[in-house]
Amino acid sequence: MMIYFITEQLDQKEPNILTMVKFNALLIISLEGQYLARFDAPITGWTHEMLCSTNMLFESAWTCCGVEAYLGNQWVGSSKV
Numbered sequence: 343m344m345i346y347f348i349t350e351q352l353d354q355k356e357p358n359i360l361t362m363v364k365f366n367a368l369l370i371i372s373l374e375g376q377y378l379a380r381f382d383a384p385i386t387g388w389t390h391e392m393l394c395s396t397n398m399l400f401e402s403a404w405t406c407c408g409v410e411a412y413l414g415n416q417w418v419g420s421s422k423v
Contacts, residue, residue: 344397345370345411347419350390359416364388366414368396373408373422388413 351358364387370379381396393411400409411419 363413
C-alpha cells in the first residue's frame, strides 16, 4: 500500500504546505472516515522524504479501503490520487 504525498515543492512558485504543519502528527484515516494510525512528527519536523519513507510502516490491509493522510487538519496525501 502506498500513500502519495503532495508535499514536494517542485517549483519555488508552488506553496510549501509543510511550513505550517511540519510538526503536527501524521494521521491516517480511511476513506470512510475511520481513524487508523498516528505517527508523531520527528524532532526536526516532517519533510517530503520523511513522509514518503513512512509508506513501509503502513498495513497492507489498508489497500482495500484506501486512506487519506493529514498533518493535523491539513490534507497531505492519499492512496487514491
